[in-house]
Amino acid sequence: MEERKEKVLLVGLNITNIFRKSDNIEINDSMNELEELAKAAGADVVDKIIQNRQSRDVAFYVGKGKAEEIKVYCESLDIDIVIFNDELSGAQIRNLEEVIGIRVIDRTALILDIFAQRALSKEGKLQVELAQQKYRLPRLYGLGKEMSRTGAGIGTRGPGEQKLEIDKRHILNRISDIKRELKEVKKNREIQRSQRLRSNIPIVALVGYTNAGKSTLTNEIIKTHKEYSKDKNVFSKDMLFATLDVTLRKALLPNKREFLVVDTVGFVSKLPHDLVEAFKATLEEVKYADLILHVVDASNSNYDLQMNTTLDVLKELKALETPVITVFNKADKLDYEVNAKKDEDVVFISCKTGYNIGLLLDKIEKKIMGNLHKVAILIPYDRGDIFNTIKNKTNVENFEYKEDGIYAQVILDESDYGRYKDYILD
Numbered sequence: 001m002e003e004r005k006e007k008v009l010l011v012g013l014n015i016t017n018i019f020r021k022s023d024n025i026e027i028n029d030s031m032n033e034l035e036e037l038a039k040a041a042g043a044d045v046v047d048k049i050i051q052n053r054q055s056r057d058v059a060f061y062v063g064k065g066k067a068e069e070i071k072v073y074c075e076s077l078d079i080d081i082v083i084f085n086d087e088l089s090g091a092q093i094r095n096l097e098e099v100i101g102i103r104v105i106d107r108t109a110l111i112l113d114i115f116a117q118r119a120l121s122k123e124g125k126l127q128v129e130l131a132q133q134k135y136r137l138p139r140l141y142g143l144g145k146e147m148s149r150t151g152a153g154i155g156t157r158g159p160g161e162q163k164l165e166i167d168k169r170h171i172l173n174r175i176s177d178i179k180r181e182l183k184e185v186k187k188n189r190e191i192q193r194s195q196r197l198r199s200n201i202p203i204v205a206l207v208g209y210t211n212a213g214k215s216t217l218t219n220e221i222i223k224t225h226k227e228y229s230k231d232k233n234v235f236s237k238d239m240l241f242a243t244l245d246v247t248l249r250k251a252l253l254p255n256k257r258e259f260l261v262v263d264t265v266g267f268v269s270k271l272p273h274d275l276v277e278a279f280k281a282t283l284e285e286v287k288y289a290d291l292i293l294h295v296v297d298a299s300n301s302n303y304d305l306q307m308n309t310t311l312d313v314l315k316e317l318k319a320l321e322t323p324v325i326t327v328f329n330k331a332d333k334l335d336y337e338v339n340a341k342k343d344e345d346v347v348f349i350s351c352k353t354g355y356n357i358g359l360l361l362d363k364i365e366k367k368i369m370g371n372l373h374k375v376a377i378l379i380p381y382d383r384g385d386i387f388n389t390i391k392n393k394t395n396v397e398n399f400e401y402k403e404d405g406i407y408a409q410v411i412l413d414e415s416d417y418g419r420y421k422d423y424i425l426d
C-alpha cells in the first residue's frame with residue numbers, strides 16, 4: 001500500500017534589516033531550495049509563505065499574529081506539517097506547535113531527516129544518528145507531544161535500529177555509544193587509507209554543492225578503467241542529497257596510470273553544524289586527496305554562492321592547500337557561448353553531452369602527475385605525520401635526524417610539491 005504523502009506548508013523569514021548580510025541567498029531562492037529539500041524528504045509541498053520582518057521573533061520566530069494566521073491557513077488546506085526555513089529553538093517549536101496545532105519542524109530537522117532516509121553505510125547511519133541526537137538534546141523541553149513521537153513521518157525518522165528516545169539520559173548514553181562505535185569504524189578506515197597511500201595511487205576527490213553532478217561525473221570518469229562495468233556506477237539523481245556515502249572507484253588517466261575517484265556528499269547552504277561535524281570524518285578522504293575537482297552547476301543562477309558554500313566547508317576541513325580544478329558542469333544548459341577559459345585550473349564540461357570530458361582528464365593527468373621534482377625537505381619534529389605520509393608515498397629510504405627536523409632527499413609529484421612547499425629547502 002502506498003503511503004499518503006505528508007502535506008506541508010513552508011514558511012520563511014525575510015529579514016529586511018539594512019544590516020543584513022548581502023551575500024545571503026535571496027529569500028526566494030532559499031525557499032525554492034527548501035521546497036526541493038522537502039520533496040527530497042517525500043513531502044507534498046502545498047504552499048510557501050514568506051514573512052517580512054526586521055528580526056526574528058524570539059518566541060514565535062514569525063510573530064504570534066502570523067502564527068495564528070498560519071493556523072487558519074493550515075486548517076483550510078488540511079496541512080500535516082509546517083516547515084520553517086531556519087533553525088528554531090526548542091521554545092519556538094513548542095510555542096508554534098501550541099498555536100498552530102500541528103507538527104512544526106525546521107530546516108535542520110528536515111535535512112537530518114533526508115540524511116536519515118538515505119544513509120547506507122554503517123558509518124553514515126551512525127553519523128546521522130549522532131547529529132540527530134545532538135539536535136534533539138537541547139530541544140527536549142521544546143519537543144511537545146507532536147514532536148516526541150518517533151516514526152511519525154518527516155523529522156522523526158532515524159537511521160538506526162534504535163528508536164530515538166526522548167529522555168535526556170538515554171540520549172546522552174546513546175551519544176557516547178555512537179561515538180565509541182564511530183571510533184572503531186574510523187580505525188578501520190585509517191588502515192585502509194594508509195594502505196592506499198602506500199600503494200601510491202593518486203586520489204582525486206569530487207566535491208561541490210548538492211545536485212551539481214558529482215556522481216554523474218564520477219560515472220563518466222570511471223568508464224576509463226578496464227575493469228569498468230555498469231554495476232560500478234554510483235547513484236546519481238536529480239534530487240538534493242542523492243549521495244550520502246563517500247565512495248571510491250578506480251579510473252585511468254590518458255597515460256594509463258591508475259587513479260582513485262572519490263565521490264562525496266554534496267553541500268547545501270545553512271547545512272546544520274552538527275551534520276558538518278558528523279560528516280567531517282567521512283570527508284577526511286578529501287583532505288588526503290591529491291587533487292580536488294570542485295564541481296559546479298554552471299546553469300544554476302546561484303552558482304557563485306554555491307561555490308562559496310563549498311569553499312567554506314573545504315576551509316573547515318583544512319583542505320584548502322590541496323590543488324583544485326574548478327569544473328563548471330551542465331554547460332549544455334547554458335544559453336550563451338561558453339568560453340572554455342585558457343586558465344589551466346578551470347574547465348567547462350557537460351556530463352550529458354560528453355563535452356570536454358577528455359580535456360578534463362588531460363587536466364587531471366597534468367595536475368596529478370605534473371613534473372616530478374627532486375628536492376630536499378626538512379620536516380619539523382612536530383609534523384611527523386607529514387614525514388610519514390611523504391615517506392610512504394615516495395618510498396624514501398635515506399633520511400637524517402637533524403637538530404631542527406627530519407632531512408631527506410625525495411622526488412615529489414606536482415601536487416605534493418605544491419602541498420609541502422613550506423618544507424622544501426632551496
Ligand SMILES: Nc1nc2c(ncn2[C@@H]2O[C@H](COP(=O)(O)OP(=O)(O)OP(=O)(O)O)[C@@H](O)[C@H]2O)c(=O)[nH]1
Nearest residue numbers: 211212213214215216237238241242243266351352
Ligand atoms: N543537463 C545536464 N544535467 C546534468 C549534467 N550532469 C549531471 N546532470 C544531472 O544533474 C542531476 C544531479 O546529478 P548528480 O550527479 O546526482 O549530482 P550530485 O552532485 O552527485 O548530487 P548530490 O549527490 O545530491 O550531492 C542529475 O539529474 C543528473 O542527470 C549535465 O552535464 N547536464
Ligand SMILES: [Mg+2]
Nearest residue numbers: 214215242243
Ligand atoms: Mg551524488
